[in-house]
Amino acid sequence: MKPVKILVIDDERALCDGCRLVLSDQGYEVDTCQGGRKGLDMLLEGEYDLALVDMKLPDIHGMQILQTLKKEKPGVYVIVMTGYSSVKNAVQAMKLGAFDYLSKPFTDDELLIAVEKAAENKRLKEENLSLRRQLTERFNFSNIIGKNPKILKVFDEIQKVAPTDSTVMLCGESGTGKELFARAIHAHSKRAANQFVAVDCSTFSSSLLESELFGHVKGAFTGAVKDKAGIFEVANQGSLFLDEVANLDMGTQAKLLRAIETQEFKPVGGSRLKKSDVRIISATNRDLKAMVDDGKFREDFFYRLNVFPIFIPPLRERKDDIPRLLYHFLKVYCRQIEKRVDGFSDDALEMMINHDWPGNVRQLKNVVERLVIMADDKVLDHRNLTDHWGIDRNQTQDTIPKTLEELKLVKQHLVEKQFGQIERAFLQKALSAAGGNITRAAKRAGMQRSNFSALMKKHHLSANSDKMTPKPGDSMK
DSSP: OOOOEEEEEOSOHHHHHHHHHHHHTTTOEEEEESOHHHHHHHHHHSOOSEEEEESBOSSSBHHHHHHHHHHHOTTSEEEEEESSOOHHHHHHHHHTTOSEEEESSOOHHHHHHHHHHHHHHHHHHHHHHHHHHHHHHHTSGGGSOOOSHHHHHHHHHHHHHTTSOOOEEEEOOTTSOHHHHHHHHHHTSTTTTSOEEEEETTSSOHHHHHHHHHOBOTTSSTTOOSOBOOHHHHTTTSEEEEETGGGOOHHHHHHHHHHHHHSEEOOBTOOSOEEOOOEEEEEESSOHHHHHHTTSSOHHHHHHHTTEEEEOOOGGGOGGGHHHHHHHHHHHHHHHHTOOOOEEOHHHHHHHHHSOOTTHHHHHHHHHHHHHHHOOSSEEOHHHHHHHHOOOGGGGSSOOOSSHHHHHHHHHHHIIIIIHHHHHHHHHHHHHHTTTOHHHHHHHHTOOHHHHHHHHHHTTOOTTGGGSOOOTTGGGO
């Protein structure tokens, strides 16, 4: 880390020399100047972090230096020094942009404390700005692949709503990247420097979800051994992303509605209300309006979430983006896996473009990762798709069934060739995450142990199958 660079401007040589000695001993890089106008020129032309400026200089008033720096070099922090100390002078200097002031004569400790406080404040501010720039760059629209008019419409809607505090609902099928778009909204909002907190509403029971959202106090329930802050408290001044919001039960919906409208909530077991200012971004892959009509979702909560709905189109509705996505993920996984694959053959591209992609971008991404892992050649062709993905070349061309019997056969073929492999990979992933423990794996997967074990038996998997690599066709052995 480069040292903090300081300029001391004072017409007294003894004070300049004293400040330089004290500050240099602490690792600061210090220059001095005994003329106000010359010092101002040095500040404007140089790369100083901090300036110590005397308010009463023979050729220019310290306030003029402050005013000029505020306009021309706002990144330079200023500590004013004055022998004519008064509350009025200090307030005026602070209004003009001074970070702090020192009354002459001041001690070495007073000087060091003021400089350290200013240097730390500047460092934190610059770190914050840097992190915000990184966040914006990571979630800008160049990192969301697509030039189809439907996806460009989404970009336009996000650009318009992001700077506001309006509640946004992202609607679209599973795998379309709703959380990525939610993060883009946050990154382009006024809250970007604060927390983005995501919660999957489908992963918790209603009682546990309430505790996660609002926190709990010690003794609220068995196992509550201390107070715990909830997501609403953690996300204060930031954005809260409620994914799979359709899975919330009616009671939790009512409590969430009140918390959003009043910006107040009560921890589980608590007696006092807490305040939290959060921006709500929700997402769903279900038709909430139909759920309202069926009495399965609160109408008032629906309208509170649905202030600014954005529909994320499925991949099959923007097939012209598929080649862009394929090559984007190919580049990503070639770099991660440290393998060179130059691209896709024309027939492979045609097969990928004509596929329906029920799992949308998430499925396409996973397929490309697997293809890169399994690739032996520099170009991926239709054989790679057939061997390692389970799709036959003729499956994407002129395969619309003519009779009900043919339709049933196509359905059976799809289940055997695709879902079976996905089901087996799902089991192995759960086992791997649980270190081979079947009970924990079932719990992580949200299944009863008996059902999980039955699926393992179907796919001939054992507790140590997390170390195995799924093979095409294994699912139907």
